[in-house]
Amino acid sequence: MKFTFLCKSKPSTTGKKVAIVGAGIAGLSAAGYLVCKGFEVDIYDKQPLVGGMATLAIPSYRILPSDVLEGAEDLVKNFGVKIYLNTKVVCGERHDEGDDFVKQVIDLRNLMKEYHAILIATGTWRSRKLGVPGEEARGVVDALTFLYRLKLIEHGLIKEAPPKPRKVIVIGAGLSAVDAAEEALRLDAEEVYLVYRRTKKEAPCGEYYIEDLIMKGIKWVELAAPTKILTENNTVKAVEFQKMRLGPPDKTGRPAPIPIPGSEFILEADLVIPAIGEISTPPFTFECAELKQFLDEKGYIISKGYRLGNTNVFVAGDVLTGPTKLGEACKHGLYAAKAIEVFLRGV
Known part of the structure; x- marks a missing residue:
């Protein structure tokens, strides 16, 4: 440099x-x-x-x-x-x-x-918000804050190490989402999910990064969007998602994700990382x-x-x-x- x-x-x-x-x-x-x-x-x-x-x-x-x-x-x-x-x-x-x-x-x-x-x-x-119920619960940490705190530890600026997560859900498919998912894996999380509302072809990070994460053991879930964060005592326990289908292009030029009624499903997690930009x-x-x-x-x-x-x-x-x-x-x-x-x- x-x-x-x-x-x-x-x-x-x-x-x-x-x-x-x-x-x-x-x-x-x-x-x-x-x-x-x-x-x-x-x-x-x-x-x-x-x-x-x-x-x-x-x-x-x-x-x-x-x-x-x-x-x-x-x-x-x-x-x-x-x-x-x-x-x-x-x-x-x-x-x-x-x-x-x-x-x-x-x-x-x-x-x-x-x-x-x-x-x-x-x-x-500043991180974009998901705009779903339960987003303010303990255990929901946006990607920027998650990555920032890990770097502060690396540079010796803070000493408190993050607790080891068991099940992690990263929501998004940009470079911040990729970095957050990979860092969660490096923290020895048992399971790491990367969930995106479109397919890997539309992922902002590119298909290469998605395939690389899958090879490293991260579970890729496409065509799904969060509807609510499920909590207990204001602590995250799971995320409810709704399946999506792709429709006509939206203002970004990519196919718009359209919710499929009655297709909700739940993934358990103790750490949820929104990474939507x-x-x-x-x-x-x-x-x-x-x-x-x-x-x-x-x-x-x-x-x-x-x-x-x-x-x-x-x-x-x-x-x-x-x-x-x-x-x-x-x-x-x-x-x-x-x-x-x-x-x-x-x-």
């Missing part, structure tokens, strides 16, 4: 300062580009480590966190980038997953005044008068390009696009950094 691949040493400064909110792959890639163009860069992140989900959510057998950490260390040591960790930047109020280590909160509007440009690269630190977490809410016009009704960022209207605020990565792969986040960070360079040079 050589983020400063455009230069061998720090060039002379332009005197312009850029703040990057979010130290994930998009933010670090943008920082590397900007310092090589002579800009002073400060990075703010709410986590105790840089790297975003590459360091704190994606299992180490998919990406080595040390690669990201060493790349960030190079930015600090050799190019003068300042990184402020445990620092949440937000305009308005909102609690997101991954806020566990926040020690100070900075108003985004203050950074807009202090810096010539701001880049928002805060990623997707993450939601972008911009560092401003509808309470932020200066920027609320750039949010749609769901709170997602609206932007035709990398710059938010006529402000000095730019945006890049998953916070704008939704969850993507690391290569896309890297590219997004570089393109946004180029847009910032054009803006600051007055081209």
Whole structure:
């Protein structure tokens, strides 16, 4: 992860300062580009480590966190980038997953005044909800929180190991679902089910990952959607599913799952992991008068390009696009950094 691949040493400064909110792959890639163009860069992140989900959510057998950490260390040591960790930047109020280590909160509007440009690269630190009864019971843990806590243990940031699950149900078929199912298997769960409302052909992760999980012993259940979490003393005991059939394509272009009446069935579990996607977490809410016009009704960022209207605020990565792969986040960070360079040079 050589983020400063455009230069061998720090060039002379332009005197312009850029703040990057979010130290994930998009933010670090943008920082590397900007310092090589002579800009002073400060990075703010709410986590105790840089790297975003590459360091704190994606299992180490998919990406080595040390690669990201060493790349960030190079930015600090050799190019003068300042990184402020445990620092949440937000305009308005909102609690997101991954806020566990926040020690100070900075108003985004203050950074807009202090810096010539701001880049928002805060990623997707909220999980989608299933919207079924019993979802708040003990033993129901979304994939992001499940993976995040395992990574915190790996990095020595928390000591409490998760209890060994007996029967695990992972709901979804994206990359987060794949990672959660595989990590549950590595925790020596007796049974791990991966349940998806379509077939493996429509799985966002691709058929290869599904086949690989099946070979490792994970039980694949397709064309089924949860209807309720069954509990006892507010603790999960099982999940009721309803069988589905595929209908005409929906707005995603994939066949729509249609419930089959009277087809309910139950799978026992002591750990249920919803993994139906993450939601972008911009560092401003509808309470932020200066920027609320750039949010749609769901709170997602609206932007035709990398710059938010006529402000000095730019945006890049998953916070704008939704969850993507690391290569896309890297590219997004570089393109946004180029847009910032054009803006600051007055081209």
